[in-house]
Amino acid sequence: MTDRHELAKIPKLELHLHLEGAAPPAFIRELAKRRHIDLSGLFDEQGQYRWQGFAGFLAAYEAACAALKTPQDYHDLTLIVLENAASHGVIYTETFLSPDFCGAGDIVAWRDFLAAIEAAAESAQSQSGIVMRAIVTCIRHNGPAQARKIAACAQETAGHFVTGFGMAGDETCFQPCEFSWSFDAAREAGLGLTVHAGEWAGPDAIRAALHDLRVSRIGHGVRAIEDRALVAHLAENGVVLETCPGSNVALGLYPRLRDHPVARLRDAGAKVTVSTDDPPFFRTDMTREYDGLAQSFGWGASDFAEIARTALDAAFTDAPTRAMLQ
Ligand code: ADE
Ligand code: ZN
Numbered sequence: 535m536t537d538r539h540e541l542a543k544i545p546k547l548e549l550h551l552h553l554e555g556a557a558p559p560a561f562i563r564e565l566a567k568r569r570h571i572d573l574s575g576l577f578d579e580q581g582q583y584r585w586q587g588f589a590g591f592l593a594a595y596e597a598a599c600a601a602l603k604t605p606q607d608y609h610d611l612t613l614i615v616l617e618n619a620a621s622h623g624v625i626y627t628e629t630f631l632s633p634d635f636c637g638a639g640d641i642v643a644w645r646d647f648l649a650a651i652e653a654a655a656e657s658a659q660s661q662s663g664i665v666m667r668a669i670v671t672c673i674r675h676n677g678p679a680q681a682r683k684i685a686a687c688a689q690e691t692a693g694h695f696v697t698g699f700g701m702a703g704d705e706t707c708f709q710p711c712e713f714s715w716s717f718d719a720a721r722e723a724g725l726g727l728t729v730h731a732g733e734w735a736g737p738d739a740i741r742a743a744l745h746d747l748r749v750s751r752i753g754h755g756v757r758a759i760e761d762r763a764l765v766a767h768l769a770e771n772g773v774v775l776e777t778c779p780g781s782n783v784a785l786g787l788y789p790r791l792r793d794h795p796v797a798r799l800r801d802a803g804a805k806v807t808v809s810t811d812d813p814p815f816f817r818t819d820m821t822r823e824y825d826g827l828a829q830s831f832g833w834g835a836s837d838f839a840e841i842a843r844t845a846l847d848a849a850f851t852d853a854p855t856r857a858m859l860q
Contacts (some may be wrong), residue, residue, distance in 0.1 A: 539786065542821040544838050546860070547626040547845035548619065548809045549728075550753055550776035552671075552702065553608075553651070554599050554635060555812025556615040559583050560683065565601040573597060583815050588734065588785055591815060592675075592704060604651035612654035612666075618813075620662040622820040626859050627664065628850060630700060632672040632684075639683035641690055652695045661702075667697045667851050669728065674703035678712040685716035689723040691856045697850040698726040700753065705734045717747040720860065726850030728753055728776065733787070737761035744773065751776055751848055756787070756793040758804070759795035769803030774848040779826060780818035781811035790830075797831040807845040 549643050559581055566573040576597050578584040584770035585594035602608065614627075614812040617629050631651065637643025648668070672681035681701065688699045699720030701713060710729070716822055717727055728731045733742035733754035741756050743749060755775040758764045768775070779794045788794045808827065827833040 535773055538821055538825055541824045542623050542826065544620070544623050544835070545848065546622065546624045546820050546838075547702040547807070547841060547842050548820060549628045549751070549774075549807050549845050549848065550626050550630075550778055550809035551615075551619070551627055552595075552613060552630045552632075552812050553611065554602060555595060555815055556601070556618070556629075557598060557809075558614060558618075558814055560669055561611065561614060562598045562601045565603075565607060566858065569601065569603065573601060573724050581674055582810060582817070585815065588704075589811075593786060595815065598855070602635065602730055605636075605646045608647050609650040609654045612651045616655065616658035616664050616666060617662060619820065620658070620664040621643075624664060624820055624826040626667075626846075626851075626855075628669050628698060630672060630704075631668045632671050632701060633687040634673050634676060634680065634684065639846065641687055644687045645691065647797060648691055648696070650827075650852055655695065665851075665855060666718045667849070667855075668693075668695055669698035669700045669850065670696055670725075670745040671700040671702050672713070672716060674701050674705065674713075674730070676703065677707060678716070678758065682715050682719075685719045688720050688725060692720075692725050694852070695793070697852075698728060699723075700728040700730070701747075702730050702753065705730060706741060710739070710742045714746050717749070721748065726750060730754060732757040733782070737764045740764060740768075750774065754778060754782070756782060756795050756799070764803075765799060765802045765804055768799075768805075772805060772807045774807060774844065775799060776809055777806050780813035781816045782824050784816035786817070791826045792830040794830070796827070797833075805844050805846065805848065806841065807842055 636647035672684035699702040727749040728751040730753035732740040
């Protein structure tokens with residue numbers, strides 16, 4: 535199965551997508567121009583995002599966010615991102631939202647941004663059927679004190695739309711235990727929990743995330759492959775990995791897709807799902823991800839159906855939504 539047209543039509547569930555990271559460069563460039571913000575260094579000659587290495591990527595991501603100022607910007611962004619995802623067969627997406635970029639963690643501002651995003655999600659659902667749920671996300675390198683504010687935003691707005699709490703950012707900063715308070719607060723609010731771990735740091739970081747933050751899902755988690763006992767532990771306990779193969783290759787974690795451990799993790803019994811992370815930054819989309827998996831590992835319809843089933847089971851959403859997606 536290598537026909538991109540056919541691959542695009544397969545129903546997909548994406549559990550790991552950063553809203554700002556999915557912003558088309560042309561959208562950000564236009565906003566920056568309107569606001570007289572100089573982001574010229576952010577784009578290459580083809581108008582694509584320009585960055586180098588993980589630190590460069592994080593800096594480019596934050597630079598792009600500087601153009602996103604108002605709830606209306608986030609409304610427009612959400613519509614574009616969801617329409618684009620739907621065009622690749624995505625029927626359900628969990629999207630990381632960062633109050634750090636939407637009012638700097640202030641709860642009053644956050645409510646306005648969130649209302650705009652949710653209104654756009656409702657429009658997209660009525661236009662193309664795609665269902666979005668939100669994972670409020672703190673940013674690790676902004677530190678544990680700021681993470682508490684973000685957890686408070688998550689707690690205050692937990693419900694039908696905000697269903698999860700997570701942490702992204704630079705995994706080499708701070709220790710997971712320093713964020714336990716925030717994850718405990720989010721758990722008490724009934725939110726599903728996920729944390730980026732085992733992307734840049736090794737297996738011990740995944741163990742610490744599981745032990746200290748008690749998450750059911752791990753963002754990336756691919757470096758578990760370096761520790762056979764850890765992979766067995768993930769398999770036995772049904773921990774779900776939100777793998778993003780194209781992201782890992784673009785960031786230089788693996789030289790080629792065929793070197794990526796997603797197939798080996800799955801063969802060893804770990805529950806894996808597939809997402810794009812920050813598609814325009816990594817020149818990917820869900821069709822391209824599926825195409826790469828088909829080409830590199832020979833995955834076909836039954837493999838993709840199993841991936842979708844795993845994602846549905848692991849989704850942070852209620853039973854009626856789950857039933858609707860079946
Ligand atoms: N934020 C957006 N994309 C990320 C990634 N791949 N790792 C950590 N933080 C991120
Ligand atoms: Zn991510």
